[in-house]
Amino acid sequence: MKASDQPRTYRVKSFGCQMNVYDGERMAELLDARGIAPAAEGEEADLVVLNTCHIREKAAEKVYSDIGRITKAGRAAGKRPLIAVAGCVAQAEGEEIMARSPAVSMVVGPQAYHRLPDMLDRAVAGERATDTDMPAIAKFAALPDRRRVAPTAFLTVQEGCDKFCTYCVVPYTRGAEISRPFNDLVDEAKRLVEAGAKEVTLLGQNVSAWSGEDSRGRVQGLDGLIRELARIPEVQRIRYTTSHPADMDEGLVAAHGEVEKLMPFLHLPVQSGSDRVLRAMNRSHTADSYLRLLERFREARPDIALSGDFIVGFPGETEAEFEETLALVDSVGYAQAFSFKYSPRPGTPAATMEGQVAPEVMDERLQRLQAALNRDQLAFNRASVGRTCQVLVERRGKHPGQWLGKSPWLQSVWFSEKGGSHCAIGDMVTVRLLEGGPNSMRGQVIGGK
Ligand code: SAH
Ligand code: SF4
Ligand code: F3S
16 A cells, blocks of 8 residues: 555544544544644545444444545545544454455554554555554543533543343443543543533443542442532533443432432433343343332432333344333333344344344334334423423524523423523523423523523
8 A cells, every 4th residue: 555645634433322422532632632633524534533333233334335435535535535444343343344445544443542643653654554452441541631622521431341231242342341540530520621511421331330449549339430520610510321220329329319410310221121031131130120220210319311222123022022111111201212123243142043023023113112202202391391490501503592402301402592691602501491392392591600
């Protein structure tokens, strides 16, 4: 391969979960620190980082078609862009991508992206490099400081997963569960608020499994970390995601009742309402233990909004077992939720289980499940009408004077400025919720910051 010019501009495209969004931001910061600038909108970048997701269907195909599109658009603009494939597809299929796609000069896994600048030097010199090592958490120490951020910021506190749900690739793409040290996280949260963040969302594939030693050497769980972050005056809101029912302890339940800055929202995936399916998924909880857990959160924080993830059509799932999922949904009353058709992932135990469910059956189940979840989301939003709450302003709306922000319950809220007073991104305003739609609320500002 020929040597390339030093890239002047970059674009990072992140797919998948919030962890990938966080990693994408950190890669952008690494490139900024190298004096490479983000490409302007509509402009072809000299360097494109595809930060990929492997969780469901056609992940690799999508990467190849993106590579084709980038190469073609670059050529039309008279460029030969450098392409890096990062993220979970890079981890799972890096070697294959290198072999199949000569346009790619760098493949870098989720635990190795701090080495991107070195790889870039080699790519500029005409070499191709793959780095899918999993050094324990080394990357964080090698990353530059946080730069200016939006009012809502992600903070990865825990990575990897030891749960091995039988359908899931994450334990293979992200490696074993590792917690970042307490003090590093407190420092990074301080940097984030100095850089403009008001709300910090703590991220981990199993965020509730986080543990660490505080500055006095005491072992803390996620609740201890949350309590410490709540002491930082500029941190106004704290959220966390995603949790596994097996790691939710009393301390975390109690924190929801006691820490005002911890928002009344819990995303707790359940996947299925059938105990037989949950066992086959290796979920280590039952439908009933999950429901009892939610009850404890509701006791601690009666207005808590609940969210979940669901998979329909897991191998062997019968109509009756699927109906158990619908029954669970009915009894919880989710404020929002994500639901997916089961997708066989190469190398996972479920992919070779008997009783793979036909696509049309999955389609039909997904439709019924989503109808139930949409019904409950609308009901939750309608039940919020009349509430007064704080809204963190995230962006402008389409019309002049219109803004969009989030309620404590993670609802999107549209509202207009009060005559004479002006909002800005990052303001915390008091809003009365006036109308509840399927995906958002409309409100009216009744007070300032
Ligand atoms: N660590 C988190 C997130 C995992 S991925 C957790 O445990 O919740 C997010 C969601 O994707 C999962 O909760 C699950 O609902 C879905 N998912 C994962 N693997 C899948 C697969 N093979 N097919 C369909 N959905 C899947
Ligand atoms: Fe995947 Fe299960 Fe781990 Fe979540 S807990 S990342 S679904 S293996
Ligand atoms: Fe996707 Fe990897 Fe996240 S597979 S969901 S980007 S951990």
